[in-house]
Amino acid sequence: MRGEKHDRNLSFPASFGGRGYAPLESRVRIVGGGLTGILAAFQAHCMGARDIELYERLDRLGGIAQPDIVDGREMREGCIYFGPEGDPIRTLLEEHGAEFADFENRFGSVSTGADGLTYLDDFGGPSLPAKDIALTAPEGETLGDRLASYSGEIAEPLERYVRWHTGCEADDLHESAALPMAINRVFPAGAPLETLAEAKRSDDLANEVFGIPRKLWGYTSNARASLPVGGFDRLFAQCREALAKIGVRVHDSHFATAKRMLGEECAQDIVVWAASPIPLFKPLGIAAPRGPVRKFATYTFSAHWSGPVPFYVQNFTARGSVFRVYVYKSAGSVLLTAECVEKCDEAALKREIHTLLEGFDGALSIGPQLHQSFKPRWLFHSLGTITRLKELRDALAAHRGNRFVTGAWETYAKGEKFVEVQNDLQNALLAPVAVNAP
Incomplete structure (x- = not known):
């Protein structure tokens, strides 16, 4: 799954049963x-x-x-990969x-740049036209505290994104909410690349909260992933x-x-x-704790896409309804799932999907809608x-x-x-x- 490491070793002490030991x-x-x-x-x-x-x-x-099955094809409501x-x-x-x-493992992101939309290959987090990469240590455990460690030119658009995505203020959420929203690492596109790379090498906080697109950084640990056969x-x-x-x-x-x-x-x-x-x-x-639980709308379409499959794109513009588009194959067919922060008119939804994918390699045509759902998710x-x-x-x-x-x-x-x-x-x-x- 996005953001995970796959290098942990599975081992069991010799005192346990299984693998040759007594039950x-x-x-x-x-x-x-x-x-x-x-x-x-x-x-x-x-x-x-x-x-x-x-x-x-x-x-x-x-x-x-476990996805719903429609005509033998899986209607996936999220982007779940294995290592x-x-x-x-x-x-x-x-x-x-x-x-x-x-x-x-191919993916991308769409963010608001200095001159319009910024499409970024092989980076699943937000890209912001920020130059200032100075950081201060977070003072608490809220997501607001984490975002406040950035300069204002990074923190303010991220705070807007949190409100759009969750309906909550960042100060109301725990810092762990950064990962399911994919804002745990930010690429400050206006900063000199070598300065940013040196900050990541020399400072643990910078390495945790800043990211660099894979091709610019030489990062390969998530270059391959897997899906279950069938x-x-x-x-x-x-x-x-x-x-x-x-x-x-x-x-x-x-x-x-x-x-x-x-x-x-x-x-x-x-x-x-x-x-x-x-x-x-x-x-x-x-x-029992209360919230934040938000209902998300998910729509699945048949599609033709000449780009890489599977492929997903995150939307960090805090505009429109779609926060992620996922293109995948099921039972020999190419399907496209749009995950949305609210219910959406189909015509407007298709226009937004085209906008989010038009900056990436691949031609898209969207076919009939096959499935939709509107469910709460306990994510944040x-x-x-x-x-x-x-x-x-x-x-x-x-x-x-x-x-x-x-x-x-x-x-x-x-x-x-x-x-x-x-x-x-x-x-x-x-x-x-x-x-x-x-």
């Missing part, structure tokens, strides 16, 4: 059948657990990564029968078969309630809560949400010790989620049973 006796209950829950089941089995149950409230696995060969998530899925195909629907069907093969009991259309998972029935078990954390707050006597954490999630983690630790594993709720990048759940599972499987039911 462990702990029962593992996993709530949530999305990618995090599926991977947790494979991870637990790899560590030696053999009594594993997975609960999914829908009638299929995959969570938000190239050797990526730990991909490796684990391949060990259980999944197949992946590498591709050249699409996501086939991937999750393969995962279901693999889970059954290793003895994981999958319960479809099943509401595994927080009350049950926190009660005496599961007191001796390891629980991995890979679903939304909201149901856990009330049983523990903690007020407020500072209050982060505080409440910490309270929830502390309460869970008090009742279950290490044996209640949270689903890396605060983390956006799936690679980091994978590592966090892996480490917490290791601790849980080694922990003695000492629990207090709420």
Whole structure:
């Protein structure tokens, strides 16, 4: 996925079962059948657990990564990639029968430049006509604090973009919201390239908040990515078969309630809560966080595109409705998905898509609309949400010790989620049973 690193090594201590070691006796209950829950089941089995149950409230696995199917084609509502060969998530899925195909990872961005729109190849963040790259250390943990570390000629357009994209002020959001909005790194196009490159080499903060287009920087770690052969629907069907093969009991259309998972029935078990954390707050006597949750409109069209496929473009102009256009293939057809901050008239939407893609190599024609949705997405954490999630983690630790594993709720990048759940599972499987039911 955009912005992730793929060089983490997947390893398990010799004290664990799996891969030749004796099985462990702990029962593992996993709530949530999305990618995090599926991977947790494979991870637990790899560590030696053999009594594993997975609960999914829908009638299929995959969570938000599972697309709707229209005439045999996948209506993808987001741009989800896996790493190239050797990526730990991909490796684990391949060990259980999944197949992946590498591709050249191409993307771009559209920003407001000094003389109109700026189209930038191989850079997924905003490009601003800024010369001043002086930075000050952030004073707090809000996104506003992070943006305030830039000079005003960078901070002000980013603040406008945040309001357009989320409907919130940057001061109301946690700094982690920068990554799902793809504003974690900015290219100040007016600064001398060598000055910017030296700042990134010599200063950790500059390296974190500034970016340079791949071709100008010689950056190659994200030059290749992969997608599941046959699409996501086939991937999750393969995962279901693999889970059954290793003895994981999958319960479809099943509401595994927080009350049950926190009660005496599961007191001796390891629980991995890979679903939304909201149901856990009330049983523990903690007020649930509110927002920011915004509904986004997604439209999918058939298309003809002579440029690279897959390909995505981010819109940082803070104008129009579309924040991302994604072109991909499914079942032999080229499809185009536009993700929007609001519902949009089809004619206006098609004009905007053409504008966003016209600065890149490729000729576009847009065919009939195939699918649309209007759904809330929990992407942007407020500072209050982060505080409440910490309270929830502390309460869970008090009742279950290490044996209640949270689903890396605060983390956006799936690679980091994978590592966090892996480490917490290791601790849980080694922990003695000492629990207090709420």
